Amino acid sequence: MLGQLLLATSRSRLVRRSVSGFPLTRKVVDRFVAGEGVEEARDAVARLTGSGLTVTVDHLGEETRDADAAAATAAAYTRLLEALRPLGLGERAEVSVKLSAVGQELSDELALENATAICAAASAGGSYVTLDMEDHTTVDSTLAILRKLRVEYPSTGVAIQSYLFRSEDDCRDLAVSGSRVRLVKGAYNEPPSVAHQGRQEVDRAYVRCLRILMAGQGYPMVATHDDRLISITEVLADRFGRAVGEYEYQMLYGIRTDRQEALAGAGHTVRVYVPYGDDWYGYFMRRLAERPANVAFFLRALGGK
Numbered sequence: 001m002l003g004q005l006l007l008a009t010s011r012s013r014l015v016r017r018s019v020s021g022f023p024l025t026r027k028v029v030d031r032f033v034a035g036e037g038v039e040e041a042r043d044a045v046a047r048l049t050g051s052g053l054t055v056t057v058d059h060l061g062e063e064t065r066d067a068d069a070a071a072a073t074a075a076a077y078t079r080l081l082e083a084l085r086p087l088g089l090g091e092r093a094e095v096s097v098k099l100s101a102v103g104q105e106l107s108d109e110l111a112l113e114n115a116t117a118i119c120a121a122a123s124a125g126g127s128y129v130t131l132d133m134e135d136h137t138t139v140d141s142t143l144a145i146l147r148k149l150r151v152e153y154p155s156t157g158v159a160i161q162s163y164l165f166r167s168e169d170d171c172r173d174l175a176v177s178g179s180r181v182r183l184v185k186g187a188y189n190e191p192p193s194v195a196h197q198g199r200q201e202v203d204r205a206y207v208r209c210l211r212i213l214m215a216g217q218g219y220p221m222v223a224t225h226d227d228r229l230i231s232i233t234e235v236l237a238d239r240f241g242r243a244v245g246e247y248e249y250q251m252l253y254g255i256r257t258d259r260q261e262a263l264a265g266a267g268h269t270v271r272v273y274v275p276y277g278d279d280w281y282g283y284f285m286r287r288l289a290e291r292p293a294n295v296a297f298f299l300r301a302l303g304g305k
């Protein structure tokens with residue numbers, strides 16, 4: 001219930017304005033967001049990669065209906081990738097892009113044009129782009145844009161959400177050679193007509209999707225903090241003869257950092273999703289919705305504790 005309320009609030013412009021203006025909010029947000037500027041993002045990337053992790057960096061922002069704002073987001077990614085290039089990290093530092101932030105709501109063509117510019121900047125540094133997946137109304141468009149991007153940039157990846165009924169079919173389509181698929185549970189408020197509602201159903205669907213990806217020819221990116229799913233991944237890797245390095249784990253910045261380090265210490269590729277920028281509201285609210293304890297942490301900080 002609380003999670004659904006927070007997800008609904010994540011779309012409210014009024015609450016966005018009130019929360020963003022609260023002076024203590026920033027301190028709390030810092031737990032999940034690397035900073036506002038490119039320099040802070042680059043420092044976080046240097047720190048994480050220096051400790052044996054890999055990263056995917058997200059310039060925060062979503063849902064614009066303004067072509068100039070969409071172009072500005074693409075330019076921000078280009079600046080970020082240029083700032084990262086001297087670190088010489090190649091594919092150890094890729095970027096994650098929300099197509100709604102680069103014009104998807106205006107037209108697929110505009111989103112494709114902006115995403116292509118980001119792919120070109122990533123490719124110049126030997127790196128890639130992964131497309132985040134947003135609410136279910138955007139999935140067909142995102143997968144269509146992915147197919148076009150992969151013609152010139154075949155390593156472009158995409159997130160698939162196990163809570164959607166359609167995702168097993170999407171995993172089957174995407175489990176092909178060269179394809180990079182990030183499997184997540186899903187973070188949006190979706191209706192029962194399109195998505196599993198219970199945690200157990202979502203987890204079981206995750207395992208079914210994971211099995212398809214691990215058995216297939218692509219590169220699975222197992223994005224979860226859930227220990228049971230990590231154990232199941234290891235069983236499936238064994239069953240389908242996938243060595244360490246033929247799949248990777250992904251987790252969010254600031255969440256289960258001990259687990260991130262332990263997996264990397266055991267030789268796994270662990271990619272940390274590093275968000276930065278000042279448009280953190282929607283991202284932050286989804287992190288609160290995932291875990292009631294985060295709300296308590298937020299309220300304590302607002303109370304000055």
Ligand code: FDA
Binds near residue numbers: 182184188224255
């Ligand atoms: P679950 O929510 O069951 O959490 C398992 C355990 O992890 C919890 O018990 C807790 O210990 C810890 N944990 C999880 N979330 C936490 C939090 N917010 N704070 C503190 N602890 C927490 N979604 C989407 O719809 N589209 C996308 O493109 C992406 N992209 C993406 C990239 C990466 C790298 C990750 C890791 C996740 C996403 N997500 C996403 C979010 C995803 O859908 C999901 O909401 C979260 O990963 C939480 O689900 P878990 O699989 O971790 O399981």
